[in-house]
Amino acid sequence: GNSVTQMEGPVTLSEEAxxxxxxxxxxxxxxxxxxxxxxxxxxxxxLLKATKADDKGSNKGFExxxxxxxxxxxxxxxxxxxxxxxxxxxxLSDDDTGxxxxxxxxxxxxxxx
Amino acid sequence: DTAVSQTPKYLVTQMGxxxxxxxxxxxxxxxxxxxxxxxxKFLKIMFSYNNKExxxxxxxxxxFSPKSPDKAHLNLHIxxxxxxxxxxxxxxSSPTLVxxxxxYFGEGSWLxxx
Numbered sequence: 413g414n415s416v417t418q419m420e421g422p423v424t425l426s427e428e429a430x431x432x433x434x435x436x437x438x439x440x441x442x443x444x445x446x447x448x449x450x451x452x453x454x455x456x457x458x459l460l461k462a463t464k465a466d467d468k469g470s471n472k473g474f475e476x477x478x479x480x481x482x483x484x485x486x487x488x489x490x491x492x493x494x495x496x497x498x499x500x501x502x503x504l505s506d507d508d509t510g511x512x513x514x515x516x517x518x519x520x521x522x523x524x525x
Numbered sequence: 526d527t528a529v530s531q532t533p534k535y536l537v538t539q540m541g542x543x544x545x546x547x548x549x550x551x552x553x554x555x556x557x558x559x560x561x562x563x564x565x566k567f568l569k570i571m572f573s574y575n576n577k578e579x580x581x582x583x584x585x586x587x588x589f590s591p592k593s594p595d596k597a598h599l600n601l602h603i604x605x606x607x608x609x610x611x612x613x614x615x616x617x618s619s620p621t622l623v624x625x626x627x628x629y630f631g632e633g634s635w636l637x638x639x
Contacts (some may be wrong), residue, residue, distance in 0.1 A: 444625040455615055455630035463625040499566050512581060513628055518566040
């Protein structure tokens with residue numbers, strides 16, 4: 413079946429540090445992959461996505477590359493800011509399952525000045 | 526201008542009560558969802574509707590009943606509320622049942638059962 417596994421949190425970084433949040437997936441078909449971000453007290457917002465192997469999604473300095481060979485979609489940012497503090501969710505959707513979304517457990521990030 | 530709007534945003538109610546959460550999307554999407562997020566931020570899909578037709582109905586107590594009067598609305602009614610129902614409930618929508626389509630979330634409804 414389909415599933416998403418992402419690294420456990422919480423993650424605490426100093427401002428301007430490098431961020432990696434690992435995400436791996438299992439899928440029966442050819443999934444699309446997403447990163448969503450949830451700021452405190454808000455709903456989830458799309459951060460970036462990739463719909464086929466080797467695609468790179470990027471937005472607001474974040475990027476992730478769809479790696480079929482390692483079934484991964486790790487999120488990276490070169491220099492985090494306090495405003496990046498949020499919960500990050502990796503997700504996939506798959507045509508084989510009627511575009512049902514599968515979310516990871518979320519990784520909480522806190523950036524300290 | 527809110528794409529997916531849900532009301533109320535906060536709801537505190539006593540055990541045993543019946544309550545509803547309303548959701549509307551103005552994006553013209555065919556598919557709508559209800560998700561439950563627990564205190565550990567874990568997201569669990571509850572229901573999915575496509576053009577008013579129930580597509581996904583995960584293992585959810587019968588006390589939870591979705592209703593879709595039209596494809597722009599998906600309301601959630603909860604009977605006989607229990608303490609364990611306390612959570613954040615998110616409504617969401619996406620264009621069609623095709624992989625790659627982005628899912629858009631509402632801002633959530635914080636339900637507290639006392």
